[in-house]
Amino acid sequence: MVVREQKTGVDLAVELCGLMLRTPLIPASGTLSREALGEVEGVYGAMLPKTATPVARAGNPPPRVAETPAGMVNSIGLQNPGVEVFLRDLDAFDLGVPIFISVAGDTVAEFASLCERLADDERICAVELNLSCPNVECGGLAFCAGPASVEEVVAACRAAVSDKPILAKLTNGGVVENARAAEAAGADALTVINTLPALTVDARMRKVLVKGGLSGPAIKPVALRAVYDVSGVVRVPVVGSGGVTSGTDVAEFMLAGATAVQVGTASFVRDPYEILDEFTVYLKESTLSAKELTGALRGVRPVLTGGEDI
Amino acid sequence: MKFYKVKVEEREELGSYTLLRYRWSDGPVEPGQFVMARAAGYPETLDPFLARPFSFYDYDGEMASLLFEVRGRGTALLDLAPTIEVTAPLGKGFRIExxxxxxxxxxxxxxxxxxxxxxxxxxxxxxxxxxxxxxxxxxxxxxxxxxxxxxxxxxxxxxxxxxxxxxxxxxxxxxxxxxxxxxxxxxxxxxxxxxxxxxxxxxxxxxxxxxxxxxxxxxxxxxxxxxxxxxxxxxxxxxxxxxx
CATH class of the missing domain: 3.40.50.80 (Nucleotide-binding domain of ferredoxin-NADP reductase (FNR) module)
Incomplete structure (x- = not known):
């Protein structure tokens, strides 16, 4: 067993929207079950359970997951017991760190009423809007399909919850424009990025295996680029997400501009404590604190450039 | 999920299947509980990305064994690996009345x-x-x-x-x-x-x-x-x- 000792002399704490997080790691929504909480005590700076919707969702029929090179595609369909049952059972997620709640609705009004429902719950420190879900009023296009709909839903949530930070979780497509729109509408932070649209095919059976979202190390460079670009154009903090699998990955995301970093799929295949441990070693060797990393790449010319201007 | 590295002590080919044995102290409470297993190499390899679930085939208090069929890269590598990474026991098994x-x-x-x-x-x-x-x-x-x-x-x-x-x-x-x-x-x-x-x-x-x-x-x-x-x-x- 790994002894979960706090390394002395390394400052892991970061501040996000006025909340003090004792480490910059946050579980990505939908990747940490109640049953697995015993394995992660001391790892995360905040808790973030699976997305809650207004009423229970059964989720999609199986198969729901498929492995891909250095990643996986999932199509879970937001299976959850609905916000009331979710809140009834929320205390299990109290590990002594701030609790963030991820919400999703079918309409702007549903998003707003979820935020209203959470506004007075003192256990909840922040709300993350899962904007990758389809907006049934816009022909099923995701809420983050464009800046106009991002602005509308974030503004409605902002009006519904005034005294808790709102994080808008964005997908990679159009992320810079959507980030600007979310900030303008009052988001306190941006989570960048959600899974990438992906497909797996069973060639032998000649059918689609899983049509869903790609996560894992395969998407890390895409997510890093999004964090780098977004953090260059907004004032609000960015929470990096996408393929974080090692302590070095955490450092890379923070250097690229993230204030905190979400660990998702990697927690299926590694002990998240090892990721924190590696990050701690990185800080110790660099004689830096966690918060000093954020955005440290800014103003430093990239050594290598690709086929386009950076 | 935390994985533990174990040495493969025995490997036996049984027709289409492979039987692996390794030392393990934390066996199944109920038969039917399972193990997540993969060839050792994480986190350097990252691929295959996910571990695979296998029922405990047998457990005698010291040695655990897994029976599997090579169906893809994950099991192909498991079939060759001198060291594997496992976590167990998981899930709910058969209840005996x-x-x-x-x-x-x-x-x-x-x-x-x-x-x-x-x-x-x-x-x-x-x-x-x-x-x-x-x-x-x-x-x-x-x-x-x-x-x-x-x-x-x-x-x-x-x-x-x-x-x-x-x-x-x-x-x-x-x-x-x-x-x-x-x-x-x-x-x-x-x-x-x-x-x-x-x-x-x-x-x-x-x-x-x-x-x-x-x-x-x-x-x-x-x-x-x-x-x-x-x-x-x-x-x-x-x-x-x-x-x-």
């Missing part, structure tokens, strides 16, 4: 795996049982020699009864308990054949992402609607819970 009389154990293909340790535990509990094993062909049926007295059927007729695992059986309804593991269509047929009077428990084979309840990827449909996770609420379910 000694008062129910004679038990029938039905395994299909690689689904025979949990029946080895189940048979051992039934013996220990004094529960008499019959074992029925079904395979595609004689090559995959080689493992049947590990199950003394088992009735074998093969789909191509190259070994034992020509047909499915159910074909050699007159009726399952006289058994107090029915335990089965195999592909879903087989389990559905076993459930039907078991009738309503026995305690029928089915171990499902689902693809898994995490194995610890987090990803909701390994669900099965339940009666009354919705899905439940085979890694936490299963992989062994009471037959009447399942919607097929």
């Amino acid at each position: 000694p008062g129910l009389g004679r038990a029938a154990l039905l395994g299909g293909g690689i689904g025979v795996a949990p029946l080895k340790i189940l048979g051992r535990r039934l013996d220990a509990a004094g529960v008499p049982h019959d074992v029925f094993l079904g395979f595609a062909d004689a090559k995959s049926a080689v493992v049947a020699r590990e199950f003394q007295g088992a009735e074998v059927a093969t789909m191509d007729g190259s070994e034992g009864t020509h047909g499915t695992v159910l074909d050699p059986i007159d009726t399952l309804e006289d058994y107090g308990a029915v335990y089965s593991c195999g592909p879903n269509p087989m389990l559905a047929a076993v459930k039907l054949a078991a009738g309503e009077n026995s305690l029928c428990q089915l171990s499902v084979e689902e693809r898994m992402g995490c194995g610890n309840g987090s990803c909701n990827g390994c669900v099965v449909p339940v009666r009354g609607g919705g899905y439940i996770r085979s890694c936490i609420e299963g992989p062994v379910f009471r037959a009447e819970v399942l919607a097929w």
Whole structure:
């Protein structure tokens, strides 16, 4: 067993929207079950359970997951017991760190009423809007399909919850424009990025295996680029997400501009404590604190450039 | 999920399948519980990305064993690895209720795996049982020699009864308990054949992402609607819970 000792002399704490997080790691929504909480005590700076919707969702029929090179595609369909049952059972997620709640609705009004429902719950420190879900009023296009709909839903949530930070979780497509729109509408932070649209095919059976979202190390460079670009154009903090699998990955995301970093799929295949441990070693060797990393790449010319201007 | 590195102590080819043995101190409480396993190499390799779920084939207090079939890269690498990474015991297994009389154990293909340790535990509990094993062909049926007295059927007729695992059986309804593991269509047929009077428990084979309840990827449909996770609420379910 790994002894979960706090390394002395390394400052892991970061501040996000006025909340003090004792480490910059946050579980990505939908990747940490109640049953697995015993394995992660001391790892995360905040808790973030699976997305809650207004009423229970059964989720999609199986198969729901498929492995891909250095990643996986999932199509879970937001299976959850609905916000009331979710809140009834929320205390299990109290590990002594701030609790963030991820919400999703079918309409702007549903998003707003979820935020209203959470506004007075003192256990909840922040709300993350899962904007990758389809907006049934816009022909099923995701809420983050464009800046106009991002602005509308974030503004409605902002009006519904005034005294808790709102994080808008964005997908990679159009992320810079959507980030600007979310900030303008009052988001306190941006989570960048959600899974990438992906497909797996069973060639032998000649059918689609899983049509869903790609996560894992395969998407890390895409997510890093999004964090780098977004953090260059907004004032609000960015929470990096996408393929974080090692302590070095955490450092890379923070250097690229993230204030905190979400660990998702990697927690299926590694002990998240090892990721924190590696990050701690990185800080110790660099004689830096966690918060000093954020955005440290800014103003430093990239050594290598690709086929386009950076 | 935390994985533990263990050395493969023994590797045996059994027809189409491989049997691995490794030292392990934390065995299954219930037969039917499972292990997430992969070839060692993390985090440097990252590929194959996910570990694979395998039922405990056997456990004697010191050595654990896994039975698997090479079906893709994950199992191909596992088949070659001198060291593997495992986490276990996971999930809910078969419940043994000694008062129910004679038990029938039905395994299909690689689904025979949990029946080895189940048979051992039934013996220990004094529960008499019959074992029925079904395979595609004689090559995959080689493992049947590990199950003394088992009735074998093969789909191509190259070994034992020509047909499915159910074909050699007159009726399952006289058994107090029915335990089965195999592909879903087989389990559905076993459930039907078991009738309503026995305690029928089915171990499902689902693809898994995490194995610890987090990803909701390994669900099965339940009666009354919705899905439940085979890694936490299963992989062994009471037959009447399942919607097929």
